[in-house]
Amino acid sequence: MMSHPKLAHVLAGLLASPFLSCLVTATIAVTCSNLLPRELQYSVTRLFEFPDTTFVENIAIRRNGHILMTTFDRGRVYSIDPSEQPSPQARLAAALPDANAVTGIAEISPDVFIVIGGELNQRAMRFDPQSLRAFRLDFTSGELAAVVKTVARMPEELGITMLNGVTAVITSENRGVVLAADSEKGRIVLIDTSTGAVEVVIQDDMLGPGAGAWIPLGVNGIRVSRSSTDSAHNDTTYLYFTNSARHMIGRISIDTGGHMLGAVEHLASTSHHQFPDDLAVEGETGMSYLAIHPDLILGVTSDGMQEILVQGLFEPSSIALDPLTSNMYVVTGGSAARERMQGRNGGTGGQLLLITPVGGGHICSARPLTSG
Secondary structure (H helix, E strand, C coil): CCHHHHHHHHHCCCCCCCCCEEEEEEEEEECCCCCEEEEEEEEEEEEEEECCCEEEEEEEECCCCCCCEECCCCCEEECCCCCCCCCCCCCEEEEEECCCCEEEEEEEECEEEEEEEEEECCCCCCCCCCCCEEEEEECCCCCCCEEEEEEEEECCCHHCCCEEEEECCCCCCCCEEEEECCCCCCCEEECCCCCCCEECCCCCCCCCCCCCCCCCCCCCEEEEEEEEEECCCCEEEEEEEECHHHHHHEEEECCCCCCHHHHHCEEEEECCCCCCEEEEEEECCCCEEEECCCCCCEEECCCCCCCEEEECCCEEEEECCCCCCCCCEEEECCCHHHHHCCCCCCCCCCCCEEEECCCCCCCCCCCCCCCC
């Protein structure tokens, strides 16, 4: 999560990027197993833009293809049908009680999602600990609006003030269990949404922001993925993560309960002017796609090779790979956040973008994480 108040402390000196172009070119060294090195072009289409200064924080794709977006807009989650004509519109899907911000989102069963929300002090980038909760959004009734239920509160003794990215641990014995990123303290928290139990399962220095960090956010986006990355093509379950303050992406081998099986692997670093937010991971190969503040999408292979895929965006915050196509959806904070950083008014609100490879290439689509 990289919100506009926090960015004011970090990116105030950065120049505004030009508005996204219709066609962006990037050279990919290696992406996925069936994509040879070649020059690819990406078509970037703006599907929706908030008319105000709403910051879009995270994204998930429903089974019907509709897009869910979490925001810093009064605890609201919005839904967009990207195929709607003549133009897609954002509609309210959920409003969390006693919350002004919603961060991570993860699907735990068909059309049932877990989100994190509460009362966020955006200047300090900390939640009121007593307000911080995990909510279940149930869309199984077929209605546009979800049935909202609180499923867990954060125990006071854990001292959690910033839960960020969320990912599901979907196995036969752990249905309803999610992992959440404790960005300030460098921890991974397990939340059992069936019982409400909360515990710290991973803590490592590489997950924290580090001493003297410009921003108080270490581990940010997280994704559980099964990757066949060894010579024997054995599946290993990894927790992929970004660390905003350390400008890096890494991964940790985990068991079915979310506990560490090995040391943290450092995959790649960005420049000190680039701040990784959320990410998407292609299951078969471990190819990662990172939303990088202030303006780009970065591709990183499982062996650490990286390439800029798209530039010129306005504060990209999260990415979702469409499992049925070769498309990528990206949400942004919008240019209004950047204008405020530089003491100006105006700018655009958060956006939903469709990124499509053209010219014969493709983005690797996500393989759903199956139970078992």
